[in-house]
Amino acid sequence: MKDILSVKARLGLGFGSLFLLVLIISAISIFSLSDANNRFFRYVDGIGKRKELSSELLLAAQQRAVSARNLVLINSSTVRVDEKNIVNNAHRKVGELLRELTASVEAMSPGEERVEAQRLISDIQQIESLYGPVALNIVDLALNGDKDAAVVKINNDCEPLLRKLVEVVTKFIALEEQTSAANVMHSQDEYELQRNQLIAFCLVAAIIALALTLVITRGLDRALGTEPSILSGIAQRIASGDIRAIDEIKTARPGSVLASFGQMQASLSALISEVHNSSNVISGSAQELSAATEQTRMGVSQQRLEIDQVATAIHEMAATVMEVAHNSESAANAAATADQQAQTGGVTAKQAVAQIEHLATEVSNTSQAMLRLKQESEHIEGVLNVIKSVADQTNLLALNAAIEAARAGEAGRGFAVVADEVRNLARHTQGATQEIETLIASLRNISEDAVERMEVCRGLTDKAVLQISDTDVSVTAITTMISNIQEMVRQIATAGEEQSAVAEEISRSVTRVRDISDQSAASSEHTAASSMSLAKLGGTLKQQLERFQI
Known part of the structure; x- marks a missing residue:
């Protein structure tokens, strides 16, 4: 069957296909790794933020309790005003942190971790709805001079609620740590899966590259008709003036480069014979000049x-x-x-x-x-x-x-x-x-x-x-x-x-x-007129013709 594509087209098609395959594999690998990396960082960022918010919430609640207790124990009016401001600021901060923590939990991906986190947040909100008013009530009692009632409120209501709040927040932090560990394990599994896929893609690419190499090699052999070194030797013989018959042409495939060399040798041999006959005309033209x-x-x-x-x-x-x-x-x-x-x-x-x-x-x-x-x-x-x-x-x-x-x-x-x-x-x-x-x-x-x-x-x-x-x-x-x-x-x-x-x-x-x-x-x-014929035939035509072996 006659070849339709040129050698350049074959090489371009083969190496282009191989390059496209490598490019596709690289793009898939980069996309997969980037997606896994982004999801992992989203997990880590969300978990870190929730742990930080819960820790700050716990510190603010404890600060509120400490300042409320100080109001009962301190008699200085200036210090009492400062402690009251601390209680109010801490109470406001607890509310803000709790809202941010709730929003962060709602933004979590659906799953068991989210359900458990929502349950713990609900418990924290319930405890805070009781604990916050108690702390503010203690402040009012202390400022009004009813220290005994404030002490009773601290012992009976404030401290038990604070312990419950600490317990629930601690559970929430532990849940976030467990979730973080699970996400790390999941990311490791995804990494191993993507690594195996990349290895498989590379093996497929290697097999395809080997197949393309074999196809291109066979195509070049059919197009050239023989080894490139043999073709180079034939071309050097013709360039040096040896235009005698080429033995290798007998086995040349029709349409190949080797067969074309045979046709060129036959044409050159006939041309040189004609040039020998024409060289005799030059001597007469030279006398006229x-x-x-x-x-x-x-x-x-x-x-x-x-x-x-x-x-x-x-x-x-x-x-x-x-x-x-x-x-x-x-x-x-x-x-x-x-x-x-x-x-x-x-x-x-x-x-x-x-x-x-x-x-x-x-x-x-x-x-x-x-x-x-x-x-x-x-x-x-x-x-x-x-x-x-x-x-x-x-x-x-x-x-x-x-x-x-x-x-x-x-x-x-x-x-x-x-x-x-x-x-x-x-x-x-x-x-x-x-x-x-x-x-x-x-x-x-x-x-x-x-x-x-x-x-x-x-x-x-x-x-x-x-x-x-x-x-x-x-x-x-x-x-x-x-x-x-x-x-x-x-x-x-x-x-x-x-x-x-x-x-x-x-x-x-x-x-x-x-x-x-x-x-x-x-x-x-x-x-x-005479110089036109001399320009075509050349002053050294005979000398050059002696190089050729017919």
């Missing part, structure tokens, strides 16, 4: 003189070109120097920018220091309010002491009580005064810090100004170099004008050469 050749020689001599003049003009133009080249080199050097100066200016500008950025950072630090100064001032104002309150109470107690002193006698013992209270208030006043002194010292340090930073900023600003001045100097130098380049360009233009004049002289000489060439062409027109 001799007369015209002499006249052509005289024209060529005249052309030689004109060409000498052209050479002189070209020499002058070469000198001018050398001058142009020298000026061009100088211009290039000046341009390089200008470029270096520009780079120096760029580096200087960058340094200035860096200094200014540093200045901005220091200004930011100064702003922070001033902010701390403001906060300390506000603290001082609070302490002064305390001192004012203590002073007012001291005055009131002093008044009571004066009244009691007026009632001397057996009632003098009341005066002693009032005097004790006055001393206590005096001690409070002294403590507040010491705190004010401490705060004032802190303010002084912060102010000094701000002054130092401002000094640093000023120094950096001075450096930036100097850097910018250096940049200006560099720019000035660049401008000067550019002026030099312009002057050199003008010199190059002048040299170009000189080249133009020389070129005109060359043009005139070439015109004369062209006229003489026209005369030579007119003289050699009568030799055209």
Whole structure:
């Protein structure tokens, strides 16, 4: 059967099919691995988020319980207000975390793990619906002064509910850890399955590649007719002039390259025989050319003189070109120097920018220091309010002491009580005064810090100004170099004008050469008929024909 496809098409089809198969296998493998990797990371990310939310929820609930208990134990009004705020913030955070945890569980993939997680979340919500109001109730009782009722509430309601909440949250965390372990095992199984599939695909690809190799090899053998080395030897024999009969053609398959070589050998043999007969015609044509050749020689001599003049003009133009080249080199050097100066200016500008950025950072630090100064001032104002309150109470107690002193006698013992209270208030006043002194010292340090930073900023600003001045100097130098380049360009233009004049002289000489060439062409027109036959047969036709062995 006659081959339809060419060798190039066969090779392209075979290797294209193999490449397509490898590409498909690679795409399937990459897609499978990417899908498994994405699913694994989604599992890990969801589980990690739920564990983190449950741990934060448990910590917030415990913080709420601790702060509620502190309200019962602490008598300081300022600390009690802080603890109340902590309880409220923790209660709000528990609600937010519980909502986020519920949403994360709802986003889980359907399965037993999701059902169990939903059940535990439901238990947590139920416990929190009881535990949250109890904690807030304890806060209200403690703030209203009913500490006994608050203690009973803590022992009977708060602590049991907290233990239940801790137990359920712990179970939820354990469930997430079990789910994580199961997902890891599942991912490992999927990896092994995909690995086995990839191995199978590779084996199939290897088998197909082997089959394609066999098919392509057999096709090439039929197309060539013999080994490529034998074909190369036959081609070298023909190229060297040996066009005798080829023995291997006897077994050549019709339509193969070897059979085509046989046909080429037969055609060349017949052609060489005809060329031998035609070579005898050349000698007669050569005699007819001799007369015209002499006249052509005289024209060529005249052309030689004109060409000498052209050479002189070209020499002058070469000198001018050398001058142009020298000026061009100088211009290039000046341009390089200008470029270096520009780079120096760029580096200087960058340094200035860096200094200014540093200045901005220091200004930011100064702003922070001033902010701390403001906060300390506000603290001082609070302490002064305390001192004012203590002073007012001291005055009131002093008044009571004066009244009691007026009632001397057996009632003098009341005066002693009032005097004790006055001393206590005096001690409070002294403590507040010491705190004010401490705060004032802190303010002084912060102010000094701000002054130092401002000094640093000023120094950096001075450096930036100097850097910018250096940049200006560099720019000035660049401008000067550019002026030099312009002057050199003008010199190059002048040299170009000189080249133009020389070129005109060359043009005139070439015109004369062209006229003489026209005369030579007119003289050699009568030799055209003979030269046509000589051009086809060639002056060395006989010598070349001797190479061939027929």
